[in-house]
Each structure stands twice: as C-alpha cells, then as structure tokens.
Amino acid sequence: MPNKMLRVKIPVKMDNGKIRVFTGFRSQHNNDRGPYKGGIRYFDPEGGVEYMEREVMALSAWMTWKTAIAGVPLGGGKGAIFINPKKEKLSKAEMERLTRRFAFMISEIIGPQKDVPAPDVYTTGKEMTQIMDTFGKLNGVTHQPGVITGKPIPMGGSLARNVATGLGTAYCVREAAQVLDMPLRGAKVVLQGFGNASTFAGEYLEKMGCIIIGASDSKGDIIKTSGMKMKDLEKWKAKKGTVVGFPGSTKVTTEKLLTAKCDILIPGALENQINAAIAKKLQCKIIGESANGPTLPEADPILYKKKIIVVPDILANAGGVTISYYEWVQNNTGQYWGFVHVAKLMEEHLVTGFKDAYELSKKKNIDMRRACMAIAVKRVVEAFELRGIWP
Numbered sequence: 001m002p003n004k005m006l007r008v009k010i011p012v013k014m015d016n017g018k019i020r021v022f023t024g025f026r027s028q029h030n031n032d033r034g035p036y037k038g039g040i041r042y043f044d045p046e047g048g049v050e051y052m053e054r055e056v057m058a059l060s061a062w063m064t065w066k067t068a069i070a071g072v073p074l075g076g077g078k079g080a081i082f083i084n085p086k087k088e089k090l091s092k093a094e095m096e097r098l099t100r101r102f103a104f105m106i107s108e109i110i111g112p113q114k115d116v117p118a119p120d121v122y123t124t125g126k127e128m129t130q131i132m133d134t135f136g137k138l139n140g141v142t143h144q145p146g147v148i149t150g151k152p153i154p155m156g157g158s159l160a161r162n163v164a165t166g167l168g169t170a171y172c173v174r175e176a177a178q179v180l181d182m183p184l185r186g187a188k189v190v191l192q193g194f195g196n197a198s199t200f201a202g203e204y205l206e207k208m209g210c211i212i213i214g215a216s217d218s219k220g221d222i223i224k225t226s227g228m229k230m231k232d233l234e235k236w237k238a239k240k241g242t243v244v245g246f247p248g249s250t251k252v253t254t255e256k257l258l259t260a261k262c263d264i265l266i267p268g269a270l271e272n273q274i275n276a277a278i279a280k281k282l283q284c285k286i287i288g289e290s291a292n293g294p295t296l297p298e299a300d301p302i303l304y305k306k307k308i309i310v311v312p313d314i315l316a317n318a319g320g321v322t323i324s325y326y327e328w329v330q331n332n333t334g335q336y337w338g339f340v341h342v343a344k345l346m347e348e349h350l351v352t353g354f355k356d357a358y359e360l361s362k363k364k365n366i367d368m369r370r371a372c373m374a375i376a377v378k379r380v381v382e383a384f385e386l387r388g389i390w391p
Contacts, residue, residue: 001057002027002028002029002030002057002060002061003028003029003030003031004027004028004109005025005026005027005028005053005056005057006025006026006027006028006106006109007023007024007025007053008023008024008025008026008102008105008106009021009022009023009024010022010023010024010081010098010101010102010105011101012094012097012098012101013097014094015091015093015094022081022082022083022098022102023049023052023081023082024079024080024081024082024102024105024106025052025053025056025078025079025080025081026040026056026077026078026079026106026109026110026115026117027056027057027059027060027077027078027079028060028075028077028109028115029057029060029061029063029064029075029076029077029078030061030064030075030076030380031075031115032075032380032383032384032387033067033068033073033074033075033379033380033383034067034072034073034074034075035074035075035111035112035113035114035115035116036060036074036075036076036077036114036115036116037063037067037074037075037076037077037115037116037118037321037324037325038059038060038063038076038077038078038079038117038118038120039078039079039117039118039119039120039121039123039150040078040079040080040081040102040117040118040119040120040123040127040131041078041079041080041081041120041121041122041123042080042081042083042084042085042121042122042123042127043080043082043083043084043121043122044082044083044084044087048082049082052080052082055080056078056079056080057078059078059292060076060077060078061076062076062078062292062313062314063075063076063077063078063321064076064376064380065314065372065373065376065377065380066313066314066315066317066318066321066376067318067321067325068375068376068377068379068380069314069315069318069353069357069372069373069375069376069379070315070318070321070322070349070350070353071349071352071353072321072322072325072349073325074116074321074325074328077115077117078120079106079117079120080120081098081102083098084122085122086122095127096130099127099130099131099134100130100131100133100134102131103130103131103134103135104134104138107134107135107138107139110135110147110148111135111147112144112146112147112328112331112332116146116147116148116149116324116328117131117147117148117149118148118149118150118320118321118324119150124150125150125151125152125155125157126152128148128149128150128151128155129151129152129155131147131148132144132145132147132148132151132155132156135147135148143156145331146328146331146332149161149324149327149328149331150324150327151327156327156330156331157327158323158324158326158327158330158336158337158342159337159338159339159342160323160339160342160343160346161320161323161324161327162196162200163200163203163204163343164319164320164322164323164324164346165196165197165200165201165290165317165319165320166196166197166198166199166200166201166202166203166204166268166290166319167200167201167204167319167343167346168316168317168318168319168320168322168346168350169197169201169266169268169288169289169290169311169316169317169319170200170201170204170205170208170288171319171346171347171350171351172288172311172315172316172350172354173201173205173264173266173286173288173311173316174208175311175350175351175354175355175358176286176288176309176311176354177264177286179309179358180285180286180309182263182285182286183209184205184208184209184210185208185209185210186209186210186211187205187209187210187211187263187264188210188211188213188227188261188262188263188264189202189205189206189210189211189212189213189214189262189263189264189265189266190212190213190214190215190223190257190258190260190262190264190265190266190284191212191214191215191216191266191268192214192216192221192254192257192258192265192266192267192268192269192273192291192294193216193217193266193267193268193269193270193290193291194215194216194217194233194237194243195268195269197268197290197291197317198215198266198268198269198290199230199234201266201268201288201290202215202230202233202266203230205264205266206229206230210263210264211227212227212228212229212230212233213225213226213227213228213260213262214257214260214262215228215233215243215246216243216254216257216269217237217242217243217244218242219241219242219243219244220242220243220244220251221244221251221252221253221254221256221257222243222244222245222246222249222250222251222252222257223249223250223252223256223257223260224246224248224249224250226248228246228248228249232246233246254273255278255281258273258274258278258281258282259278259281259282259283260283261283262283262284263284263285263286264284264285264286264287264288265282265284265286265287265288266287266288266290267287267289267290267291267294267295268290268291268294269291269294270291270294271291271292271293271294272293272294272296273291273294273295274287274294274295274296274299274303275296275298275299276296276298276299276302278299279295279298279299279302279303279306280302282303282306282308284308285308285309286308286309286310286311287303287308287309287310287311288311288316289310289311289312289313289316289317290313290316290317291313291317292313292317293313294313295310295312295369300367300369301367303367304367309368310367310368310369311354311368312368312369312372312373314372314373314376315350315353315354315357315368315372318349318350318353319346319350322345322346322349322350323342323343323346326342326345326346353372353375356375357371357372357375358371360374360375
C-alpha cells in the first residue's frame with residue numbers, strides 16, 4: 001500500500017472544441033530514503049482504468065525496491081494517464097494541453113525535494129520539459145530542472161541517460177559472468193525485444209566481446225547462430241521496421257528464441273515471458289532482466305535449481321533510475337558532468353548492488369531475486385526506524 005495515491009480527473013479542450021475528461025494517477029509508495037521517484041506513462045492497459053490504478057501502485061512499490069538495491073537516496077513513485085497516444089493519435093497541441101493540465105493537478109505533491117517524476121511508456125523528454133515548465137510557472141520560478149528527470153540535454157538532462165538501462169544491464173551481466181568464470185569474448189547472446197533497453201544492452205555486450213545470435217521485436221523473432229552485428233541489425237530494423245527477415249537469419253517462435261542454446265539471455269520486451277515450462281527448457285547460463293517482470297515466480301525455483309544466474313529486474317534495469325538520480329543531483333547543484341563520469345558513477349552503484357546480492361545469495365542459499373529484495377527491504381526498514389514516527 002502506498003503512502004499516498006492521487007487519482008485525478010483531467011479536463012482537456014480538444015481541437016474540435018469539445019471537452020474530454022481523462023483519468024490520471026500519481027502513486028507515492030515510500031519516501032523514507034529520499035524523494036519519491038518514478039515515471040509517468042501514457043497507456044491503456046486491457047483491464048481499464050481500475051486495473052491501471054492498481055498497476056501504478058504496484059509499479060511505485062517496484063521503484064522503492066529498485067532505488068534501494070541500487071543504493072541511491074530516493075524512494076518509489078509512479079504516475080499515469082489512461083490514454084494511448086499511439087492508438088488515438090492526439091495532436092501535438094492536445095498532448096501538450098493534457099500534459100500541462102496533469103502537471104497542474106499533481107503540482108502540489110511533486111517537487112525537487114518531494115517527488116521527482118520521469119518518462120515512462122509513451123512519454124518522452126518533451127513531456128518532461130512541459131511538466132517542468134508548468135511547475136516552474138506555478139511556483140514563480142523561471143527554471144526548476146530538479147523537479148523532473150529524463151529531460152533533453154539543453155533543458156538540464158544528463159549525458160548517458162539515453163543508454164542507461166541497457167548499459168546497466170550489460171554491467172550486471174559482466175559481473176555475473178565473472179562469478180561464473182565465463183569469458184564474455186565469444187559468449188552468445190539472445191535479445192528478446194529491440195527497444196531502447198535491449199538494443200543498448202546488445203551494443204555494450206557486443207563491445208565486451210559477445211556475439212548476438214538472436215533478436216526479436218513486436219513483429220517476430222529471429223536466430224542466426226553465426227552471429228549478427230548490432231549496427232547491421234539496427235540498420236535493418238530502421239529500414240524494414242522489423243528485425244524479421246535479417247539476411248541469413250531464421251524466423252522462429254518466441255519459445256524457440258528464449259530456449260535457444262546461448263550463454264546470455266536478455267528478456268527486454270514484455271512481462272511474464274518466462275514461465276515454468278519455458279524455464280525447464282532454457283539453455284542459457286545468465287539471465288539479465290532488462291524488462292520489468294519478465295520472469296514469473298513459478299520459474300524462479302527451476303532456474304535456481306538449474307544454476308542459471310538471474311540478475312533480477314530491480315537491479316538489472318536500475319541503470320535508468322541511477323542516472324536519473326545523477327541528473328537530479330546535477331540539476332540541484334548546477335554542475336554538469338561528461339558521459340564517462342556519469343556512466344562510471346552508475347557502474348559503481350550497480351556493481352556494488354550485484355556484489356552485495358550475490359554474497360547474500362551464497363550465504364543464505366537463496367536466488368538473486370530474493371537476495372536483492374532482502375537487501376532493498378532492509379535498507380528501507382533501516383531508514384524508517386531511523387526516522388521514527390512523528391507526529
């Protein structure tokens with residue numbers, strides 16, 4: 001249960017002159033370790049508005065544990081508007097009016113030291129800039145960049161933010177390979193999904209010496225056992241709109257992709273992809289969960305028994321929130337850093353998080369997911385106990 005859940009009606013004047021009322025949410029799960037932190041998504045889940053409300057609350061809790069295991073002094077939050085811009089094709093003016101009205105309606109509970117939102121599904125730096133601008137005007141300031149992260153660079157965004165999630169996943173996979181004494185040079189990688197997280201994870205793993213043998217997107221899954229260069233895959237995707245049909249590749253089912261013989265599997269697409277049946281057939285040695293919730297709870301005991309190291313989502317994709325934290329720090333201090341410096345800071349957080357979790361997993365004979373959660377919960381409880389209850 002979050003500390004606070006705000007549900008708002010958002011009246012917006014559409015281009016045709018009519019008023020349309022949208023529903024928006026902001027869930028503030030926990031702030032014992034620092035300001036609430038979490039994205040704002042524009043989406044329309046199948047379960048409708050009521051489902052989205054529960055989903056936002058759950059995702060805000062996820063952020064609490066993610067910031068805790070990453071070791072950044074922030075809490076957990078999440079926001080959403082029930083609208084899918086990809087389906088409804090709102091005009092730019094309608095999108096801006098919707099975004100600014102939502103910013104106005106949540107303005108009392110957000111702020112640089114209260115709650116710091118960020119982009120999420122179908123939101124970008126453009127919407128973040130509009131929220132920042134609206135908040136600043138409401139509070140009589142001309143520039144308040146620390147109220148939100150994920151901004152474009154000219155508006156106070158951070159270098160390395162665009163690659164953060166994928167790069168963070170690659171760092172975690174590298175650490176897992178080290179404890180297995182598995183060389184990354186020549187290691188075979190399967191990427192499920194070809195969005196930002198998977199793409200950059202693939203790019204950086206390739207730079208570490210890995211070979212990409214499998215990839216997928218919303219239109220299909222492919223395998224090429226001799227390997228594919230990421231730059232060639234990206235060019236093909238940009239030209240054809242899909243990875244399917246890449247020269248020399250074979251189109252396969254999602255199950256065949258996930259269970260292909262490889263060393264590293266990066267589920268970076270959707271949730272609930274690895275169930276018990278799939279887990280029994282997996283042939284990889286490492287799973288780096290670049291997506292949120294790709295593995296069902298029923299699969300975890302099977303993977304642990306098979307001695308597959310699973311770097312769970314709250315750690316493997318925490319690169320994004322870690323660099324969001326450093327964007328916030330740069331905004332609040334007015335000092336801005338280069339790409340290498342920011343990426344190095346993020347690496348230190350994730351490497352420490354991995355080592356702490358791996359040490360606990362060995363000490364208690366538990367899998368990495370339980371170890372990460374145990375550490376995260378302990379850190380939040382420690383902060384709660386230090387603060388106490390007042391009034």
